Amino acid sequence: MLRSQVMAPPSPPLERYRALLAATATATATAAPARLREPGGGDGEGALPGELELQAAWFAGGFGREFTTTDGRRARVVQFGHWNRSAGPDFVDAVVEIDGEARRGAIEMDLSARGWEAHGHADNPAYDRVALHLFFEPAAGARFFTRTASHREVPQVLLDARTLGDAPRLAEAEARAGRCSAPLAGMPDSDLESLLDGAARQRAARKGAAFTAYAEAHGRDRALFAGVAEALGYRRNRLPMRVLAGRLNLKEVRAKGGEGLLFGAAGFLDEPSYDDAPPETRDYLRSLWESWWKRRDDFDPSRAPHWTFSGSRPSNHPHRRLAALALFAARWPEWRELCWAQPFDARGVRSFAASLTHPYWDRHHTLKSKVAPRPEALVGSARATDLLANIVLPARLASQPELWPVYRQLPAGLGNQKLRRATARLFGRDADRARTLLKRLYAQQALLQIYADFCLADESDCEDCPFPEQLAQWGQ
Ligand code: SF4
Structure with missing residues (x-):
C-alpha cells in the first residue's frame, strides 16, 4: 500500500x-527456530532462505525499515540505496538514521555477526563507509563489535528471517x-x-x-x-x-x-x-x-x-x-x-x-x-x-x-x-x-x-x- x-x-x-x-x-x-541455509546449500527441511534471497528480501523492504540496534538505539532506513554490483559492501549509497542522526553510507549483510571478520571486512578499507551491519545469527559468547579498518564501530541490527513469513518449516x-x-x-x-x-x-x-x-x-x-x-x-x-x-x-x-x-x-x-x-x-x-x-x-x-x-x-x-x-x-x-x-x-x-x-x-x-x-x-x-x-x-x-x-x-x-x-x-x-x-x-x-x-x-x-x-x- x-x-x-x-x-x-x-x-x-x-x-x-x-x-x-x-x-x-x-x-x-x-x-524451534529454523536454520539458516548457507549460500549454495540445499532446500533441506526447516531451512530458511540463503544469503542472496535474504539480500533480495531486504532490498525489497521485506524486513521493514525501522529497527533497534543491538545496543538499543533506534535505526531507520531512510534510503535503501543501490544493490552493489561491484566489489565491496552489499548495498551502497544508503541513508540510515541512528537515533535521529542521518548517516549516508553502505549496508553490509552477513548470515552471522562474525561473518564481518571471517570475510575480512574489518581490515578492508572498502568497508570503511558501512553505516549498518545486518546479520541473522549473533556471535556466540562475548558480545561482538563490528569495527571498520579505521576502528569505527558500526551499528548492528539482528534480523529474524522468520519475519519474512514465507519461510515454511518444511520444504x-x-x-x-x-x-x-x-x-x-x-x-x-x-x-x-x-x-x-x-x-x-x-x-x-x-x-x-x-x-x-x-x-x-x-x-x-x-x-x-x-x-x-x-x-x-x-x-x-x-x-x-x-x-x-x-x-x-x-x-x-x-x-x-x-x-x-x-x-x-x-x-x-x-x-x-x-x-x-x-x-x-x-x-x-x-x-x-x-x-x-x-x-x-x-x-x-x-x-x-x-x-x-x-x-x-x-x-x-x-x-x-x-x-x-x-x-x-x-x-x-x-x-x-x-x-x-x-x-x-x-x-x-x-x-x-x-x-x-x-x-x-x-x-x-x-x-x-x-x-x-x-x-x-x-x-x-x-x-x-x-x-x-x-x-x-x-x-x-x-x-x-x-x-x-x-x-x-x-x-x-x-x-x-x-x-x-x-x-x-x-x-x-x-x-x-x-x-x-x-x-x-x-x-x-x-x-x-x-x-x-x-x-x-x-x-x-x-x-x-x-x-x-x-x-x-x-x-x-
Ligand atoms: S492441512 Fe490437511 S493435509 Fe495439511 S497438514 Fe493439515 S490436516 Fe494434514
Missing part, C-alpha cells in the same frame, strides 16, 4: 481465513491424502467456495503487501519491473531475475544498449558464447557486446546471478526470459499505463504481453541454438496470466477490492509439483471435485496458500494440525 492509497477493509472470507491462521499462531511461535509435504481430506469432502459447496475464496484473497493480499513494501522503498516502477522479472523467471530462475532487476536501474535498461547491459550483467556474454554461437547469432551478439563492453568494468563477475538451465522447456530458457524482460523495459510507458489503467482491462494486459516480439528471439531458444522451424511466443498466455495473478492484480487489489471478480475469473495456470501435492493432500478422496474447482486460478492459489500455511508448518503427520477441526466451524 503506497502512502497515497487507502487500504480497503478485509472481506468476510479473508477475515475468517485469517482467524484460522491466528489459531495456529501459538504452535508456530513455540516452534515439502508428502503427496498423499491428509487428515483434512475427509472433512473437506463433506463440506457443502458454498462453504468450500468461501474457504477457497478466503485463502486466495490471503495469498493475493500478501503479494500486494510485498509489492507495496518494494514500491515504498524504490518507487512503483521499480517494484513493477522487479515483479515482472521475477514472474518471467518462472519457477527455477525467479531469484536471479529478481536480483538482476534489483541491481540494474530500469532507466539504464531502457536506455540505448539496455538489452546488452541486461545480458552482460546476467553473465551471458562471455567470450566462449561468441565462439560457440552459430554464424547467424554472431551479428546479434555483436550488437549486445557493443554496449556491454563499455559497462562491463562496473560489474563484478562474481556477483553475476546463478542460473538454472536445466528442467525447463527450451522456450523457457533464461536467455529468452531475459529477452522478454528487455522488451517490457523497451515498451515500459505503454505497459505501465495498462497496469494502472482505470478502468482496469485485464485482456489488454494479457494481449500486450502476448504481442511482444523480437527479431532474434522469436526463432531462437538460446544464444547457441539453431533457428527454430517456426516462431514461438516470448510470453505465452500462461505467463501473461501469471503476471496478472502475481503482480498486477495483487498490487491493485490492496486499494481496489472491487477488482476481485477479475482475479476470480482468471483461467487456471499450468500445474506444478507443489500444486499436485497440495491437491493430493487436501482432495485425495475427492478428485472429481478438485478437478472442477481447479479450473480457476484463484482455487489453485487457494490450495497453495493452505498447503503453505498448514501442511508446511505441520511436523506431526497431520496429527496435530488444527485445520481439520477448524473446518467444522467454517460454515457456522
Whole structure:
C-alpha cells in the first residue's frame, strides 16, 4: 500500500481465513527456530532462505525499515540505496538514521555477526563507509563489535528471517491424502467456495503487501519491473531475475544498449558464447557486446546471478526470459499505463504481453541454438496470466477490492509439483471435485496458500494440525 492509497477493509472470507491462521499462531511461535541455509546449500527441511534471497528480501523492504540496534538505539532506513554490483559492501549509497542522526553510507549483510571478520571486512578499507551491519545469527559468547579498518564501530541490527513469513518449516509435504481430506469432502459447496475464496484473497493480499513494501522503498516502477522479472523467471530462475532487476536501474535498461547491459550483467556474454554461437547469432551478439563492453568494468563477475538451465522447456530458457524482460523495459510507458489503467482491462494486459516480439528471439531458444522451424511466443498466455495473478492484480487489489471478480475469473495456470501435492493432500478422496474447482486460478492459489500455511508448518503427520477441526466451524 503506497502512502497515497487507502487500504480497503478485509472481506468476510479473508477475515475468517485469517482467524484460522491466528489459531495456529501459538504452535508456530513455540516452534524451534529454523536454520539458516548457507549460500549454495540445499532446500533441506526447516531451512530458511540463503544469503542472496535474504539480500533480495531486504532490498525489497521485506524486513521493514525501522529497527533497534543491538545496543538499543533506534535505526531507520531512510534510503535503501543501490544493490552493489561491484566489489565491496552489499548495498551502497544508503541513508540510515541512528537515533535521529542521518548517516549516508553502505549496508553490509552477513548470515552471522562474525561473518564481518571471517570475510575480512574489518581490515578492508572498502568497508570503511558501512553505516549498518545486518546479520541473522549473533556471535556466540562475548558480545561482538563490528569495527571498520579505521576502528569505527558500526551499528548492528539482528534480523529474524522468520519475519519474512514465507519461510515454511518444511520444504515439502508428502503427496498423499491428509487428515483434512475427509472433512473437506463433506463440506457443502458454498462453504468450500468461501474457504477457497478466503485463502486466495490471503495469498493475493500478501503479494500486494510485498509489492507495496518494494514500491515504498524504490518507487512503483521499480517494484513493477522487479515483479515482472521475477514472474518471467518462472519457477527455477525467479531469484536471479529478481536480483538482476534489483541491481540494474530500469532507466539504464531502457536506455540505448539496455538489452546488452541486461545480458552482460546476467553473465551471458562471455567470450566462449561468441565462439560457440552459430554464424547467424554472431551479428546479434555483436550488437549486445557493443554496449556491454563499455559497462562491463562496473560489474563484478562474481556477483553475476546463478542460473538454472536445466528442467525447463527450451522456450523457457533464461536467455529468452531475459529477452522478454528487455522488451517490457523497451515498451515500459505503454505497459505501465495498462497496469494502472482505470478502468482496469485485464485482456489488454494479457494481449500486450502476448504481442511482444523480437527479431532474434522469436526463432531462437538460446544464444547457441539453431533457428527454430517456426516462431514461438516470448510470453505465452500462461505467463501473461501469471503476471496478472502475481503482480498486477495483487498490487491493485490492496486499494481496489472491487477488482476481485477479475482475479476470480482468471483461467487456471499450468500445474506444478507443489500444486499436485497440495491437491493430493487436501482432495485425495475427492478428485472429481478438485478437478472442477481447479479450473480457476484463484482455487489453485487457494490450495497453495493452505498447503503453505498448514501442511508446511505441520511436523506431526497431520496429527496435530488444527485445520481439520477448524473446518467444522467454517460454515457456522
Ligand atoms: S497438514 Fe493439515 S492441512 Fe495439511 S493435509 Fe494434514 S490436516 Fe490437511
